Amino acid sequence: MVELKKKIKLTDVAEAVGVSAITVSRVLRTPELVSEPVRLRVVEAVARLGYVPDPAARALASARTDVLGILIPSVTNNVFSAVLRGIYDRVEGLPFNIQLGNTRYSVLEEERLLGVFSRQRPAGLIVTGRDQSARSLALLRQADCPIVQIMELGDEPVDMMVGLSHRDAGHAATRHLQERGYRRIGFLGARMDPRTQRRLEGYGEAQKEAGLHDERLIVTTRRASTVTLGCELLSELLSRSHDVDAVFCINDDLALGALFECQRRRIAVPDDFGICGFNDLEMMAVANPPLTSVRTNREEMGRRAIEMLIARIAGEPIEAPVVDLGYEIVERRSTAGPRRREALLPT
Amino acid sequence: MVELKKKIKLTDVAEAVGVSAITVSRVLRTPELVSEPVRLRVVEAVARLGYVPDPAARALASARTDVLGILIPSVTNNVFSAVLRGIYDRVEGLPFNIQLGNTRYSVLEEERLLGVFSRQRPAGLIVTGRDQSARSLALLRQADCPIVQIMELGDEPVDMMVGLSHRDAGHAATRHLQERGYRRIGFLGARMDPRTQRRLEGYGEAQKEAGLHDERLIVTTRRASTVTLGCELLSELLSRSHDVDAVFCINDDLALGALFECQRRRIAVPDDFGICGFNDLEMMAVANPPLTSVRTNREEMGRRAIEMLIARIAGEPIEAPVVDLGYEIVERRSTAGPRRREALLPT
DNA sequence: TTGTAAGCGTTATCAT
DNA sequence: ATGATAACGCTTACAA
Numbered sequence: 001m002v003e004l005k006k007k008i009k010l011t012d013v014a015e016a017v018g019v020s021a022i023t024v025s026r027v028l029r030t031p032e033l034v035s036e037p038v039r040l041r042v043v044e045a046v047a048r049l050g051y052v053p054d055p056a057a058r059a060l061a062s063a064r065t066d067v068l069g070i071l072i073p074s075v076t077n078n079v080f081s082a083v084l085r086g087i088y089d090r091v092e093g094l095p096f097n098i099q100l101g102n103t104r105y106s107v108l109e110e111e112r113l114l115g116v117f118s119r120q121r122p123a124g125l126i127v128t129g130r131d132q133s134a135r136s137l138a139l140l141r142q143a144d145c146p147i148v149q150i151m152e153l154g155d156e157p158v159d160m161m162v163g164l165s166h167r168d169a170g171h172a173a174t175r176h177l178q179e180r181g182y183r184r185i186g187f188l189g190a191r192m193d194p195r196t197q198r199r200l201e202g203y204g205e206a207q208k209e210a211g212l213h214d215e216r217l218i219v220t221t222r223r224a225s226t227v228t229l230g231c232e233l234l235s236e237l238l239s240r241s242h243d244v245d246a247v248f249c250i251n252d253d254l255a256l257g258a259l260f261e262c263q264r265r266r267i268a269v270p271d272d273f274g275i276c277g278f279n280d281l282e283m284m285a286v287a288n289p290p291l292t293s294v295r296t297n298r299e300e301m302g303r304r305a306i307e308m309l310i311a312r313i314a315g316e317p318i319e320a321p322v323v324d325l326g327y328e329i330v331e332r333r334s335t336a337g338p339r340r341r342e343a344l345l346p347t
Numbered sequence: 348m349v350e351l352k353k354k355i356k357l358t359d360v361a362e363a364v365g366v367s368a369i370t371v372s373r374v375l376r377t378p379e380l381v382s383e384p385v386r387l388r389v390v391e392a393v394a395r396l397g398y399v400p401d402p403a404a405r406a407l408a409s410a411r412t413d414v415l416g417i418l419i420p421s422v423t424n425n426v427f428s429a430v431l432r433g434i435y436d437r438v439e440g441l442p443f444n445i446q447l448g449n450t451r452y453s454v455l456e457e458e459r460l461l462g463v464f465s466r467q468r469p470a471g472l473i474v475t476g477r478d479q480s481a482r483s484l485a486l487l488r489q490a491d492c493p494i495v496q497i498m499e500l501g502d503e504p505v506d507m508m509v510g511l512s513h514r515d516a517g518h519a520a521t522r523h524l525q526e527r528g529y530r531r532i533g534f535l536g537a538r539m540d541p542r543t544q545r546r547l548e549g550y551g552e553a554q555k556e557a558g559l560h561d562e563r564l565i566v567t568t569r570r571a572s573t574v575t576l577g578c579e580l581l582s583e584l585l586s587r588s589h590d591v592d593a594v595f596c597i598n599d600d601l602a603l604g605a606l607f608e609c610q611r612r613r614i615a616v617p618d619d620f621g622i623c624g625f626n627d628l629e630m631m632a633v634a635n636p637p638l639t640s641v642r643t644n645r646e647e648m649g650r651r652a653i654e655m656l657i658a659r660i661a662g663e664p665i666e667a668p669v670v671d672l673g674y675e676i677v678e679r680r681s682t683a684g685p686r687r688r689e690a691l692l693p694t
Numbered sequence: 695t696t697g698t699a700a701g702c703g704t705t706a707t708c709a710t
Numbered sequence: 711a712t713g714a715t716a717a718c719g720c721t722t723a724c725a726a
Contacts, residue, residue: 009703020713025705035711052466056412057703059403060718075431075447081423088422088449097463100422100447102435116444119399227630256630263635283574283603288610356719367697372721382695404719407702 008051016045028053059121064145068096068309069117071127073105073193076224079251079279079298080128083150086302087126094310096123105193107133114139121145124309130154130161131194146312148305151195153324160312162304162323164296166195169327170202173248173276173294176329178210180337182246182274186217188233188258189250190225196250199278203248216241225250230257231264238265245338246274252281255291259334270336280330289333297325355398363392375400406468411492415443415656416464418474420452420540423571426598426626426645427475430497433649434473441657443470452540454480461486468492471656477501477508478541493659495652498542500671507659509651509670511643513542516674517549520595520623520641523676525557527684529593529621533564535580535605536597537572543597546625550595563588572597577604578611585612592685593621599628602638606681618686627677636680644672 014021019038027034027042034042045051059065070087072080084100091098099122101113110127114136117125125140125147132140140147140158147159154161177185187203189196200218207213219237223229230253237244249255255277259269267273269289277284280295304323312318361368366385373381374389381389392398406412417434419427431447438445446469448460457474461483464472472487472494479487487494487505494506501508524532534550536543547567554560566584570576577600584591596602602624606616614620616636624631627642651670659665 010705011703021703022705022714023712026712029705033711038711052462054407054703055463055466056403056406056468057718058705060401060407060720061703061705062718063705065403075422075435076428078423081428084422084449088451098449100449102431102445102447104435115399116402119402121403228633231633253630257633260633260635283600286575286578286604286607288607358719368719369698369721370696373696376721380695385695401719404702405721407704408719408721409702410722 008049009054010051013042013045013049013051016049017041063121064123065121066096067099067117067120067122068306069099069101069120069122069125071101071103071110071113071117071125073103073110073128075100075102078253078281079296082298083302083305086299086304087306088302089299090303090306096310103128105191107136111135111139114143118143123313124148126150126305126309127158129194130157132158146309148308150301150305152198153322155322157321160308160318160321160323162301162308162325164325164327166198167202167205169278169294169296170199170248170250171206172202172327172329173199173278174203174206175210176292176331177246177248177274177276177335178206178212180270180274180335182335182338183212184214184217184241184244184246185212185274186219186237186241186244186247187250188230188237188247188254189218189220190223190229190233190254191250192220192222199250214241217244225253227253227257227260230254231261232257234258234261245272246276246335248276248278250278252277252279252284252291252293255293255334256283256287259287259291268339270334271339274336274338275334276329284330284332287334289336292332292335293330295328295330297327301325355396356401357398360389360392360396360398363396364388410468411470412468413443414446414464414467414469415653416446416448416467416469416472418448418450418457418460418464418472420450420457420475421571422447422449425600425628426643429645430649430652433646433651434653435649436646437650437653443657450475452538454483458482458486461490465490470660471495473497473652473656474505476541477504479505493656495655497648497652499545500669504668507655507665507668507670509648509655509672511672511674513545514549514552516625516641516643517546517595517597518553519549519674519676520546520625521550521553522557523639523678524593524595524621524623524682525553525559527617527621527682529682529685530559531561531564531588531591531593532559532621533566533584533588533591533594534597535577535584535594535601536565536567537570537576537580537601538597539567539569546597561588564591572600574600574604574607577601578608579604581605581608592619593623593682595623595625597625599624599626599631599638599640602640602681603630603634606634606638615686617681617683621682621685623676623682631677631679634681636683639679639682640677642675642677644674648672 010021013024103110130152149161152163219233277293280293284291284293357368360371450457477499496508499510500512566580624640627640631638631640
């Protein structure tokens with residue numbers, strides 16, 4: 001509790017020890033290049049004076065910073081919380097600082113933040129999705145640091161990619177409902193960002209393949225997804241089409257809302273109505289009935305993204321630039337199949 | 348799609364226009380000090396060349412940056428998502444950049460991040476709570492920028508504060524359950540961070556005042572709160588004490604879990620068991636039955652924190668350094684009172 | 695209104 | 711192994 005007075009700088013430490021500034025700098029960054037006695041005296045003085053390097057000066061003088069820039073579209077959405085958890089976990093103890101940017105699903109904000117970030121000469125960049133604007137792509141290509149696009153898969157990564165095929169996952173979820181015997185399977189979608197849209201594509205395909213497609217079964221909105229919205233969208237779906245017997249919801253909040261609404265309407269889940277969510281948030285397992293969902297490995301995704309970045313920063317060769325983390329249908333009672341057992345046979 | 352080539356700097360723009368670097372700098376920061384014709388030519392050149400200022404150089408040369416540093420304990424917790432939404436909303440269009448730090452409920456990480464942040468000469472700082480370590484407080488006092496502590500209230504703000512009294516809120520929630528006629532009111536707590544602990548204090552006081560206190564009714568854990576955990580804690584509570592007839596949960600996830608568990612055990616809510624949550628997440632209103640909760644104005648809190656910062660940055664005098672945003676018991680069916688109607692009278 | 699000169703605190707480069 | 715010197719790109723202070 002003595003230190004922390006004025007602003008101690010490199011030269012102050014150097015002066016105190018009786019060496020030059022650059023020597024202090026070396027002790028901090030490449031201690032192996034400094035002789036033991038000098039190093040010890042410098043380390044002591046740094047601690048005693050409470051010296052902390054100025055990141056701005058550091059950034060200005062060198063080509064790179066220790067910043068890992070992360071761009072996500074929402075800080076509210078559970079999905080990204082999990083990814084962030086993985087990121088923070090993995091970066092713990094490493095000499096990097098996470099800088100989080102919230103694009104709020106806005107292309108313009110993404111461009112702006114990318115401008116801000118890339119001017120900072122980050123050590124690495126993580127961005128969400130693969131639908132960057134042309135301008136954003138240009139900024140990324142110029143950034144001259146490793147970049148990981150997360151959440152999705154694609155043939156043309158800017159640099160590296162880790163995620164899953166939302167289209168396939170949507171397809172699989174829909175197939176699952178079909179296989180359990182549901183025949184009039186609705187779709188509830190909110191926000192309708194690129195990943196949501198791909199899930200819808202997967203749904204549409206599966207429905208067409210099964211000869212079950214019907215546009216009236218699709219209810220979407222640009223609004224942000226909430227549990228309450230799940231109730232509303234389900235109501236809308238039911239009013240549009242009286243024989244719906246299941247829904248695939250683009251996320252678990254909507255699915256939970258759909259369940260709540262079913263309960264209020266005394267629609268029996270899964271007997272009269274099947275519900276499948278997406279993401280497999282922890283709450284799905286404890287709802288009544290437990291809700292089927294599609295597990296996406298979000299925390300792992302964050303971890304892998306960081307690993308890919310640091311490997312590249314360390315100059316290690318990357319095996320696969322695009323990593324598929326897959327998904328898994330976590331089957332629970334909410335999609336056990338309709339009461340009419342004749343439909344239970346696999347299609 | 349022409350620009351964005353090399354690294355354009357101030358002198359490049361200056362040269363292109365035929366003025367000095369400082370003039371370009373002025374056009375960017377204090378355009379009113381530059382004559383119209385020069386300004387227009389500079390603006391044009393900036394746009395044409397795609398010039399973006401280097402934040403490191405800017406930070407090094409000047410006393411302040413445009414960074415507003417925000418320190419929150421969790422990026423996973425709904426509570427902070429809402430605060431962040433308020434923050435981002437309010438800051439939109441202003442010449443500031445949000446820099447988010449995740450302390451993960453760790454005092455050491457908070458100290459580290461505060462060190463990192465304050466070295467950047469931020470324009471303002473928002474930190475969570477009032478229980479900073481001595482070292483963190485020292486860093487804050489040194490930071491030489493406006494600071495808002497959010498989430499709580501207290502007599503000795505480092506600078507400014509906006510929040511609510513968690514103790515009072517916990518007290519009020521407990522009183523509410525008592526007034527509705529519940530007599531064996533349990534407490535479910537997770538994480539047990541300072542705010543949670545204060546809610547527990549409020550609960551304890553209210554219970555003592557009513558002569559209802561019983562340590563066995565209190566179930567807490569250091570684990571992070573989840574819906575699943577709510578189920579587990581409720582089970583634990585029920586196994587400890589067979590006559591519990593209500594719970595106050597320190598947040599809504601636990602409350603939802605408690606409800607799910609009650610449903611599974613065929614415990615009728617609210618007839619046999621009352622449930623009150625905390626934060627009033629949107630899902631509370633659509634559960635079955637709808638769940639009573641304590642509304643905290645989290646989005647407003649984020650907005651106000653930013654407003655307080657920018658007012659101070661602009662040199663405006665602050666009316667009140669500590670702003671109480673209050674709370675409100677949002678009464679829903681889950682606490683309508685036990686079946687035994689004689690207990691319904693207000694205590 | 696515009697410009698000149700001198701840093702801001704660090705690191706890169708080249709010497710010693 | 712250590713140091714001198716010159717950047718890094720911008721702003722401050724002062725001058726014109």
